Amino acid sequence: MDIDLVKNKNEDKKIIDLDEDIKIGGKEFTIISGPCSVENEEQIHTISKFLSEIGVKILRGGAFKPRTSPYTFQGLGFDGLKLLREAADENKLKVISEIMDPRDVEKAYDYVDIIQIGSRNMHNYSLLKEIGKVDKPILLKRGMTATVKEWLMAAEYIALEGNEDIILCERGIRTFENYTRNTLDLTVVPIIKSLSKLPIIIDPSHGTGRRTLVIPMTRAAVTVSADGVMFEIHPKPEEALSDGFQSLDFKQTKKLIKEIKEIKSCIDKL
Ligand code: PEP
Ligand code: MN
Numbered sequence: 001m002d003i004d005l006v007k008n009k010n011e012d013k014k015i016i017d018l019d020e021d022i023k024i025g026g027k028e029f030t031i032i033s034g035p036c037s038v039e040n041e042e043q044i045h046t047i048s049k050f051l052s053e054i055g056v057k058i059l060r061g062g063a064f065k066p067r068t069s070p071y072t073f074q075g076l077g078f079d080g081l082k083l084l085r086e087a088a089d090e091n092k093l094k095v096i097s098e099i100m101d102p103r104d105v106e107k108a109y110d111y112v113d114i115i116q117i118g119s120r121n122m123h124n125y126s127l128l129k130e131i132g133k134v135d136k137p138i139l140l141k142r143g144m145t146a147t148v149k150e151w152l153m154a155a156e157y158i159a160l161e162g163n164e165d166i167i168l169c170e171r172g173i174r175t176f177e178n179y180t181r182n183t184l185d186l187t188v189v190p191i192i193k194s195l196s197k198l199p200i201i202i203d204p205s206h207g208t209g210r211r212t213l214v215i216p217m218t219r220a221a222v223t224v225s226a227d228g229v230m231f232e233i234h235p236k237p238e239e240a241l242s243d244g245f246q247s248l249d250f251k252q253t254k255k256l257i258k259e260i261k262e263i264k265s266c267i268d269k270l
Contacts, residue, residue, distance in 0.1 A: 014197045016137045016165050018094050018113060022057050024137070024167055025199030029264050030228030031257065032096060032201070034060035036243035037073060038080035044087040046235050050250055052091035054257055058114070059084065059093040060230055064100045065242060066120045073241040078104075081111040096139060096230075102130035112136065119144045119171055119206070122154050132161025139230075141169045141203070144182060148191055155198060168192055168200040169230060172207035181209020181246070184217055189224045201228035205246045211237065214248055215256050222263045229260070 016024040024030045033051055038044050038061040048059055063080030065073065076083070081097060088095045096114040099105055100121060108115070114137045121127055122143035131138055138158055142151045155166050170189070172182025184207030192200045204217035214231055221229050234240040234247040248256065 012197050014164065014166075014199060016167055016199060018058075018137065022094060024201070025227050027268075028228075029222055029226070029260060030058065030201065031056050031260065032058040032060050032228065032230035033233050033253065035062075035234050035240065036205075036232045036247060037062045037065055037075050037241050038084050039076075039241050041083055041087075043235065044083050045090070047233060048087040048091040048093055050235075050253075051233075052093055054254055056257070057093060058096055059088045059091075060096045060116075060232075062242070063097050064104070066098070066100055066118050067242070078107065078111075081108060085111045099131070100127070102127050105130050105134060109134065109136070114139050114167070116169075117141060122146055122151065125157055128154055128157040129161055132158040132163045134163060136163075137165040137167060138163060139167045139169050139201075141171045142173065142185075142188070144172070144174045146173075148188060148195070152192075152196055155196070166198050167227075168196075168198050169203050170200065170207065170226075171203040172209075180213065182207055184208055186217075186220055186224050186226075189221075189226045193225070199227035201230055202226045203230045205230075205232040205243065209246050211246055211248060211252075214246065215252065215259070218256055219259060219263055222260055222267060225267065231256075 015026045033056050061084045063075050065075035094113040097112050098116040098118045099108050115131050116139045119141045172184045175183040177183050202221035204214045218229050232247040233253050237244040237247040
């Protein structure tokens with residue numbers, strides 16, 4: 001770890017500047033939300049409108065889906081990215097979406113404000129090098145079997161190409177426990193903060209795989225001083241084409257946003 005991502009001093013923290021009032025890694029707790037997959041125009045517009053009404057500024061939505069089974073919904077690809085961009089623009093939101101193939105990076109450039117590297121691709125060094133050349137922030141998910149050191153090294157691959165605007169995202173690791181989809185490792189928040197100046201956010205949706213656990217784990221993410229959270233929502237989770245069982249509905253989302261604000265204001269007073 002010898003380049004500029006390593007933390008040297010206490011105040012040495014990277015702030016990702018998306019807009020005048022959208023910064024990740026500063027004092028705010030950033031909320032990113034949206035569906036697991038962009039499914040159709042109506043779905044993504046309904047979600048975008050809802051998020052903008054409740055003050056969420058960054059919309060997530062998968063267009064290229066790294067599904068475990070090749071027989072399940074694989075995402076709408078570039079058609080999905082276009083729908084995502086249109087819905088976001090209409091509601092003044094920023095867009096984050098996963099890119100899986102280095103050959104898609106250039107074509108996807110105009111559709112995304114943050115490029116997501118998924119857990120399965122954290123070790124894809126050709127992809128990391130390619131997105132390291134892009135002048136847009138990268139959200140780097142932790143590989144599901146990656147150690148903290150391997151994760152930080154993946155970030156170094158990106159930074160070495162010139163792009164140091166990297167947000168780390170803990171999304172759970174694989175352990176012997178199978179009650180949950182993954183084991184959400186919240187210890188990495190203080191660990192990463194002591195080792196690196198990069199911001200770190202939590203994904204409690206993939207981190208637990210259970211809707212009922214998304215809310216308590218988000219509360220915990222605020223408490224442990226993560227820089228933000230990214231969670232999946234759907235107007236009708238039971239009808240979602242992917243990850244409905246871990247998606248919140250609108251009512252639960254509203255309640256969670258209110259709780260995040262309340263907990264954050266308590267934490268800020270400590
Ligand atoms: C996702 O965020 O849509 C996703 C597929 O997550 P992960 O890479 O963490 O499995
Ligand atoms: Mn998902």
